[in-house]
Amino acid sequence: xxxxxxxxxxxxxxxxxxxxxxxxxxxxxxxxxxxxxxxxxxxxxxxxxxxxxxxxxxxxxxxxxxxxxxxxxxxxxxxxxxxxxxxxxxxxxxxxxxxxxxxxxxxxxxxx
Amino acid sequence: xxxxxxxxxxxxxxxxxxxxxxxxxxxxxxxxxxxxxxxxxxxxxxxxxxxxxxxxxxxxxxxxxxxxxxxxxxxxxxxxxxxxxxxxxxxxxxxxxxxxxxxxxxxxxx
Numbered sequence: 001x002x003x004x005x006x007x008x009x010x011x012x013x014x015x016x017x018x019x020x021x022x023x024x025x026x027x028x029x030x031x032x033x034x035x036x037x038x039x040x041x042x043x044x045x046x047x048x049x050x051x052x053x054x055x056x057x058x059x060x061x062x063x064x065x066x067x068x069x070x071x072x073x074x075x076x077x078x079x080x081x082x083x084x085x086x087x088x089x090x091x092x093x094x095x096x097x098x099x100x101x102x103x104x105x106x107x108x109x110x111x112x
Numbered sequence: 113x114x115x116x117x118x119x120x121x122x123x124x125x126x127x128x129x130x131x132x133x134x135x136x137x138x139x140x141x142x143x144x145x146x147x148x149x150x151x152x153x154x155x156x157x158x159x160x161x162x163x164x165x166x167x168x169x170x171x172x173x174x175x176x177x178x179x180x181x182x183x184x185x186x187x188x189x190x191x192x193x194x195x196x197x198x199x200x201x202x203x204x205x206x207x208x209x210x211x212x213x214x215x216x217x218x219x220x221x222x
Binding site: 004034035041042043044045048055056074091093099102103104105106108112 | 116118120145147152153154155156157160200202208209210211212213215
């Protein structure tokens with residue numbers, strides 16, 4: 001197992017376009033988390049899944065954001081009608097229960 | 113609003129010096145973690161502390177969890193340029209997710 005994998009590493013998109021990011025967690029981890037990190041800040045919680053169930057969503061996750069984890073394996077995070085304020089690093093992490101996250105390298109989104 | 117306050121925000125020191133960074137909250141954590149993050153990469157877990165008063169050592173790094181489980185510190189002895197990075201603390205509140213502080217950006221000059 002090579003850890004948590006995120007794709008793409010970088011994404012530049014025009015305002016108003018839709019984007020989708022993918023996260024492949026460590027296979028035996030049942031929990032998967034999405035965080036967003038802007039420059040100079042720590043990661044901010046967006047949402048998490050236990051297996052395929054999305055158990056919690058932050059108020060930061062507007063209706064333009066949707067996350068899925070079909071079959072409890074990989075997860076996707078989609079942002080519709082992107083705005084410049086969506087520019088950030090989107091981090092995925094997985095864990096077995098809540099005992100220490102393993103983070104991916106993130107997807108850097110730039111909305112121009 | 114950050115639930116966890118980290119201080120200092122920035123720290124620039126010479127190689128060989130010692131340093132301490134702090135993580136504070138008004139809330140009680142069920143556990144707390146420290147991470148180190150390099151530019152363009154995700155955070156990497158350094159340690160998890162669970163018990164109030166707990167002290168853990170990782171080579172030149174010493175982590176302490178406050179008795180009341182509301183604060184924590186990270187002490188680095190004889191810092192090296194390879195220690196440069198963003199140090200993040202993360203507190204677990206509801207046994208299901210962690211909230212992060214803003215981090216301490218450490219620069220160790222050779």
